[in-house]
Amino acid sequence: MSTATYTVTGMTCGHCVSSVTEEVEQIAGVTGVDVDLPTGRVTVTSDAPIADGLIKDAVEEAGYKLTS
Template identity: 60%
Template sequence: MTCGHCVASVTEELSEVPGVTGVEVELSSGTVTVTSSRPLTDDEVAAAVAEAGYAVASGS
């Protein structure tokens, strides 16, 4: 992610996942924090990020 439009795209797609109550994106590090009212699967998060045109990095 390199700009505000990138942040908006990722935020929008993740916000559409059922149960998501908040999304915070740190552009400088590419870190995304998602809060939700239910447990989310890795696949749900990865699919939303992919829909925005990005990929989830592996690792911790």
């Protein structure tokens, strides 16, 4: 089990949270996504470490920017 936390900018509402969650959940191996709207923190739990680039691509597909 692996957990990584990222910061995403541009999220302002529950729909934003849903969009990011849905995109990141589609990555193979991801078992959980927790988005904290006030802080912009996205915690991804997976079977094995996920490449940061895959997370970045998913967040950008949802329309937001990964800052860390």
